Structures are given as C-alpha cells and as structure tokens.
Amino acid sequence: MTGGGAAVMPPLSDAQLLRYARQILLPGLGYEGQRRLLGARVLVVGLGGLGSPVAMYLAAAGVGHLILADADRVDLSNLQRQILHTTERVGLAKVDSARRTLAALNPEIRLEGVGERLSAANLPALVAGVDLVVDGSDNFATRFAVNDACCAAGVPLVSGAAIRTEGQVAVFSGRPGGPCYQCLYPRDGGEDETCSANGVLAPLVGIIGSIQATEALKVLAGLGEPLFGHLLVLDALTMDWRRLRLGADPRCPVCAARR
Numbered sequence: 344m345t346g347g348g349a350a351v352m353p354p355l356s357d358a359q360l361l362r363y364a365r366q367i368l369l370p371g372l373g374y375e376g377q378r379r380l381l382g383a384r385v386l387v388v389g390l391g392g393l394g395s396p397v398a399m400y401l402a403a404a405g406v407g408h409l410i411l412a413d414a415d416r417v418d419l420s421n422l423q424r425q426i427l428h429t430t431e432r433v434g435l436a437k438v439d440s441a442r443r444t445l446a447a448l449n450p451e452i453r454l455e456g457v458g459e460r461l462s463a464a465n466l467p468a469l470v471a472g473v474d475l476v477v478d479g480s481d482n483f484a485t486r487f488a489v490n491d492a493c494c495a496a497g498v499p500l501v502s503g504a505a506i507r508t509e510g511q512v513a514v515f516s517g518r519p520g521g522p523c524y525q526c527l528y529p530r531d532g533g534e535d536e537t538c539s540a541n542g543v544l545a546p547l548v549g550i551i552g553s554i555q556a557t558e559a560l561k562v563l564a565g566l567g568e569p570l571f572g573h574l575l576v577l578d579a580l581t582m583d584w585r586r587l588r589l590g591a592d593p594r595c596p597v598c599a600a601r602r
Contacts, residue, residue: 393479
C-alpha cells in the first residue's frame with residue numbers, strides 16, 4: 344500500500360478472528376491480509392448512493408480507519424438509494440448519520456468525519472495520509488480535484504459513477520506510467536449529469552458501490568487482480584457488462600509529467 348502506510352497491527356483478538364472468520368478463510372487474503380485491512384486508512388468521498396455501500400462494506404470488512412467526507416445533509420429524496428441514512432435522520436449532516444450507522448455495524452473501527460466541501464485546498468492533506476481513496480462523488484469538479492490529489496500523492500483511486508440505469512467503475516493505481524481519471528475524462532469533456540435531473544435506479548448504486556468496495560479491499564489486502572487501468576461499464580436494463588482497457592494520455596496535464 345501507498346499513501347499514509349498501514350499501521351503496525353497487533354495480533355488479532357479472538358473476537359476479531361470470529362468477526363472476520365469468513366474473510367480470513369479466503370485464499371490470498373488470510374490472517375495477514377486481515378491485519379493489513381485493520382491497519383489501513385481509506386478516504387471515502389461522498390456518502391450518497393455509491394458511498395453508502397462502499398462505507399458499509401469497508402466497515403464490515405474491518406478497514407481500520409475510515410475518513411468520511413460529505414458536506415451535505417440527509418434529504419428525504421436521498422432515502423430511495425442512500426442506505427446509510429434513515430428517515431429519522433432527515434436534516435442531519437450525512438457524516439454524522441454515516442458514523443451512527445457504521446459504528447453500530449462495527450464499533451471497533453475508527454471513523455472520522457469531514458463535513459466541508461472537498462477542493463484543491465484541503466484534499467492534498469487528506470489524501471497524503473491515507474492508503475486509498477474511494478470516490479463516490481456526483482460532480483466532475485470534485486472528481487478532478489480528487490484525481491489531482493491522488494496523482495500527486497501516488498495514492499490508488501477507486502472511481503465510480505451511476506445515473507439512470509448505467510454505471511461504471513475504474514481503478515487507478517497512482518503509480519507512474521498508468522492512466523489517471525483525467526486521461527479517461529478530459530477536464531473540458533462535458534457537463535455534469537445529476538440524479539435529480541435524470542433519475543437513477545436504486546439498486547444500481549448498490550451494485551456499483553459494492554464493486555468499488557471490492558476493488559478497494561483487493562488493493563488494500565493484495566488480493567487478486569484489481570481493475571488497474573480498466574473501466575467496467577454496466578447497462579442494468581440488459582445486465583450487459585463491458586470491460587475496457589484505459590490508455591494513459593501522453594498529453595495529460597495531471598499524470599504525464601510523472602511517467
């Protein structure tokens with residue numbers, strides 16, 4: 344792992360061995376992989392439709408320190424798909440709602456909330472202290488700023504998006520030579536499309552967010568082959584999946600200078 348570096352973890356307790364038993368049994372993960380997860384720090388950007396399953400699965404899997412970033416408050420219209428939040432929490436800051444849900448799910452992990460807008464001003468310090476970033480934001484400005492910070496710090500980025508009945512996931516290693524988010528979407532490539540204007544099928548964000556969480560766990564634990572340099576695209580109406588290889592843009596203003 345890169346970024347902040349995993350903490351030195353003590354041996355797993357009996358309770359931890361029981362809690363994570365089904366995961367520890369996995370070939371390629373095992374006891375040491377679980378210790379790596381417990382020592383990892385992950386920044387989750389956005390606690391909406393994508394960030395909800397991401398944060399819940401990372402917490403349940405035992406990622407030891409989650410930094411949860413979202414400046415919004417829970418709205419009634421969120422509840423169709425944002426499963427971190429509940430009706431009684433409408434009006435509550437999403438970071439506080441998320442911490443309640445995740446603390447109940449796994450009280451032994453550390454949860455840190457960032458309730459301010461993420462930008463080029465505050466992202467570098469956040470990203471420099473983590474091992475991986477999962478981006479579930481819903482606008483290009485935040486995605487580009489997150490990508491810039493991850494490239495500068497050499498931190499892996501798991502990016503996801505979902506709208507209407509279509510979703511996608513891409514994973515960027517943060518290493519010199521590989522593509523970055525801006526290689527996929529040039530900064531002047533188009534306008535944001537929002538769920539409020541276009542709609543979104545509720546389970547779609549669960550599917551895409553779950554894949555993001557899976558890729559994050561693979562990177563953190565050294566499990567399998569992450570989707571580095573690939574884009575996975577889903578059409579939920581037909582359940583057709585496409586896997587596309589991403590090339591690094593030799594003129595990319597963000598990552599080309601690092602090659």
